[in-house]
Structures are given as C-alpha cells and as structure tokens.
Amino acid sequence: RKAVTLPALLKMCAEGRKIAVLTAYDASFASLMDSCGVDVLLVGDSLGNVAQGRSTTLPVTLDDIAYHTTCVARGNKTAFLVADMPFGTYGTPEVAFDNAVRLMRAGAQMVKLEGGAWLTETVRFLTERAVPVFAHLGLTPQYVHQLGGFRVQGRSTEDAERLKADALALQAAGASLLLLEAIPAALGKEVTGLMSIPTIGIGAGPDCSGQVLVMHDMLGVFPGRKARFVRDFMPGQTSIEGAIRAYVQAVQDSSFPASEHCF
Ligand code: KIV
Numbered sequence: 070r071k072a073v074t075l076p077a078l079l080k081m082c083a084e085g086r087k088i089a090v091l092t093a094y095d096a097s098f099a100s101l102m103d104s105c106g107v108d109v110l111l112v113g114d115s116l117g118n119v120a121q122g123r124s125t126t127l128p129v130t131l132d133d134i135a136y137h138t139t140c141v142a143r144g145n146k147t148a149f150l151v152a153d154m155p156f157g158t159y160g161t162p163e164v165a166f167d168n169a170v171r172l173m174r175a176g177a178q179m180v181k182l183e184g185g186a187w188l189t190e191t192v193r194f195l196t197e198r199a200v201p202v203f204a205h206l207g208l209t210p211q212y213v214h215q216l217g218g219f220r221v222q223g224r225s226t227e228d229a230e231r232l233k234a235d236a237l238a239l240q241a242a243g244a245s246l247l248l249l250e251a252i253p254a255a256l257g258k259e260v261t262g263l264m265s266i267p268t269i270g271i272g273a274g275p276d277c278s279g280q281v282l283v284m285h286d287m288l289g290v291f292p293g294r295k296a297r298f299v300r301d302f303m304p305g306q307t308s309i310e311g312a313i314r315a316y317v318q319a320v321q322d323s324s325f326p327a328s329e330h331c332f
Pocket residue numbers: 092111112113114115116153248250271281282283
C-alpha cells in the first residue's frame with residue numbers, strides 16, 4: 070500500500086472509513102502490523118507498563134520513547150508513526166518543541182500529548198513549527214495521581230462539558246487527531262460529532278473515527294489487570310498475524326468495540 074499520511078487519515082474519516090491504530094515498540098511487530106494494514110502505529114508510553122513492567126507510565130523517559138521509536142521506524146514501511154511524549158517532557162511550549170524534535174528525528178511523524186485546554190499554547194507552538202499533534206483526553210494515564218486511579222472520565226455533566234470544550238480548543242489550536250480514553254460511549258459519539266478532526270477511541274465507544282489498543286492487550290499477553298475496553302484477538306486464530314488482521318477487520322466493520330467493551 071501507499072504510505073499512510075495525515076491527509077489520508079483525514080480522508081478516511083471524511084469517507085466514514087474507520088482508522089485502525091495499534092501500539093508498537095519494536096521493529097518486528099511494527100513490520101507485521103504494517104503489512105496487516107494497521108493505519109497508525111503508536112509508540113505509546115504504555116511501554117512503561119507492558120515492556121518495563123511498571124505500574125504507571127510516569128517513569129518512562131524521552132530516551133525510552135526515542136529508542137523504541139527508532140526501532141519501530143526501522144520495521145515500519147507505510148503506517149503513520151506517532152510517538153507519545155512522556156510525563157514531564159512538555160511542560161512549556163519551548164521544552165515540548167525541543168523534545169518533540171528528538172522524537173521526530175527518531176522517526177515519529179506526529180507526537181501525542183495528554184491534557185486539556187492548558188495545552189493549546191503548546192499545540193499551536195508545535196504545529197506552527199511543523200510538529201503534528203495528537204491530543205489525548207479522558208483517562209489520561211499521566212494524571213493518575215490527580216485522577217486517583219485509572220477510572221472512567223466524563224461521567225458527570227460538568228466533566229463532559231469540560232471535555233468537549235477541551236477537545237474544541239485543542240482542535241482550534243492545531244491538533245490533527247484526538248484520542249479519547251475511557252469515557253462513556255455516548256460522550257465519545259457526541260465529541261466525534263462535534264469535531265472536524267478524527268477521534269481515535271480506547272474505551273470511548275464504537276462511534277469514534279477509529280480505535281486503538283495496546284498490542285499486548287489485543288494479543289492477550291499482558292499479565293496485569295484487563296480493562297473493560299480490551300479485547301483479546303488471539304482466540305480463534307492460529308497466529309499473531311491472524312489476530313492483528315482480525316483486529317483491523319473488526320475496527321473497519323465496527324464489530325469492535327462491542328457493548329461489553331464500552332462504558
Ligand atoms: O501509551 C499508550 O499505549 C496510549 C494508548 C491510548 C493506547 O497512549
């Protein structure tokens with residue numbers, strides 16, 4: 070296939086074709102996911118959980134993400150490659166830009182940042198300087214100690230209104246994609262309807278423009294607690310390739326997420 074670009078993702082969204090996203094941390098899995106038609110590979114700071122065995126993403130460093138981004142970039146040929154900016158690496162626009170440049174030099178084509186309206190200045194600063202931005206709202210795991218755990222967000226009217234205002238502010242500041250994590254499916258649908266940029270959901274219902282899962286979760290190899298929004302795609306398959314293809318198919322035909330994966 071041709072290389073997946075940001076305009077191609079926007080076109081998919083406009084045409085109602087769902088975007089399939091998976092996390093990747095190394096060259097071999099990146100190569101396999103790319104050849105299975107995964108549209109976007111995310112070098113997530115979830116590597117702190119799944120690769121480093123930590124209980125939060127907070128200790129993950131810029132060096133960690135840069136290293137894994139170089140590995141994924143070597144294995145990937147056509148998928149769009151996004152890298153997470155770790156906790157503490159985007160506190161000001163200038164710091165965010167310098168750190169984003171490192172990840173872009175490592176092979177990222179976009180960076181993802183957790184947070185709401187306070188980030189608009191940073192999003193504008195980055196996008197003006199040629200760094201595309203993927204905003205992340207809802208359950209933002211870097212905020213775990215402020216949120217008091219990994220719990221569903223946007224349940225109250227007040228929280229839902231704030232999330233919608235944040236989403237619109239981030240879009241207006243230049244964000245090109247919006248990740249929605251662990252929010253009620255009805256809110257995922259509402260936000261997606263409000264936005265002109267694609268929304269990628271994880272526990273945000275079936276109406277987002279696309280879906281993402283952590284690869285260890287969708288292959289059933291993560292030993293920790295399994296979130297409600299996770300589906301293990303290995304059962305019924307005879308290979309990892311089969312499971313990844315089944316995931317892409319299920320996102321494309323909207324059979325994933327089913328109601329049992331939603332809030
Ligand atoms: O780090 C990560 O894996 C993420 C996800 C939302 C999948 O940010």
